[in-house]
Amino acid sequence: MLEAETEAGDYWKKCGDEALAQNVKGIIMMGAHWACLNDKIEVATNPNPGKSPCPFVTPSLYKDWVPNPDLATANRCISMLKAERFNVSPNPTFDWIHDTFLVLIKMFPDFTKCPPVTIISMNARYDPWYHVKVGATLRPLRKEKYLLIGTGGAVHNLYRNNWIDMLLYRESLGQERPPESWALDFRQATEDVVTQNRGPALRKAMIRLMQHPAYREAQATDDHWMPALFAAGAAGDWEDEADPNVLAAETWELVNMCNSQFTFGSYRTGIHKVKEGQDRKEKILRPRMVGIAA
Numbered sequence: 001m002l003e004a005e006t007e008a009g010d011y012w013k014k015c016g017d018e019a020l021a022q023n024v025k026g027i028i029m030m031g032a033h034w035a036c037l038n039d040k041i042e043v044a045t046n047p048n049p050g051k052s053p054c055p056f057v058t059p060s061l062y063k064d065w066v067p068n069p070d071l072a073t074a075n076r077c078i079s080m081l082k083a084e085r086f087n088v089s090p091n092p093t094f095d096w097i098h099d100t101f102l103v104l105i106k107m108f109p110d111f112t113k114c115p116p117v118t119i120i121s122m123n124a125r126y127d128p129w130y131h132v133k134v135g136a137t138l139r140p141l142r143k144e145k146y147l148l149i150g151t152g153g154a155v156h157n158l159y160r161n162n163w164i165d166m167l168l169y170r171e172s173l174g175q176e177r178p179p180e181s182w183a184l185d186f187r188q189a190t191e192d193v194v195t196q197n198r199g200p201a202l203r204k205a206m207i208r209l210m211q212h213p214a215y216r217e218a219q220a221t222d223d224h225w226m227p228a229l230f231a232a233g234a235a236g237d238w239e240d241e242a243d244p245n246v247l248a249a250e251t252w253e254l255v256n257m258c259n260s261q262f263t264f265g266s267y268r269t270g271i272h273k274v275k276e277g278q279d280r281k282e283k284i285l286r287p288r289m290v291g292i293a294a
């Protein structure tokens with residue numbers, strides 16, 4: 001999916017175009033491939049990050065694309081997370097991983113157009129409430145024209161994928177037989193939870209999905225689920241009840257892997273009551289949450 005032309009990739013491009021049209025100030029991402037031990041969390045502050053290689057993806061697709069790290073926002077995120085008592089620190093040597101840069105390349109093929117990007121780690125204890133709180137802590141940045149993205153996987157169990165076509169033919173999208181029932185069940189549960197819940201109910205329902213009977217088959221490890229909880233934290237305030245959450249695109253591959261693209265919230269103009277009896281029309285940007293991708 002990270003290399004081929006897919007519905008998911010087309011949607012990322014659309015999200016990138018929309019972000020540019022909305023003139024977003026920056027992008028804040030949590031991927032599924034970087035986690036810190038004990039109670040730590042880190043924010044990338046490498047001014048010239050390299051890009052770690054991605055298995056099965058042709059290097060020419062990413063080698064000339066230059067990252068645009070946002071050190072000022074990284075330090076701001078660190079301050080915000082510290083204020084909420086997270087054990088957070090900068091990481092000045094972190095190289096970007098394909099969970100973030102390959103999504104950004106699809107969104108902004110011309111790297112000179114990519115807004116500044118801040119990357120935040122997960123915590124390797126994979127506590128769902130912790131990751132919701134990280135998103136909730138950074139949520140105010142959405143109102144300052146930041147786009148927040150969690151990139152992981154809705155159904156992502158590498159042990160249960162069928163790798164034969166990939167290994168023999170470098171092809172993953174054939175789907176010559178249907179996905180297994182646990183994959184279909186969890187994919188459907190995820191869609192239902194996202195589209196039928198808003199605000200704090202979304203946060204709770206996303207956490208509750210970890211108790212779904214098919215969760216452990218759909219997620220062999222918790223790492224690809226945490227970014228969705230980060231996104232739900234960032235879009236799960238009472239104020240977010242006004243906005244629908246949608247499943248916008250989807251790509252199955254390797255028989256059992258489902259890459260669902262969810263958007264929480266929307267860009268819109270809102271009317272907020274600031275004083276009793278006095279309405280003030282106010283431009284409020286609610287950047288998109290592109291959930292669960294790489």
Ligand SMILES: [Fe+2]
Pocket residue numbers: 032033099152224294
């Ligand atoms: Fe991944």
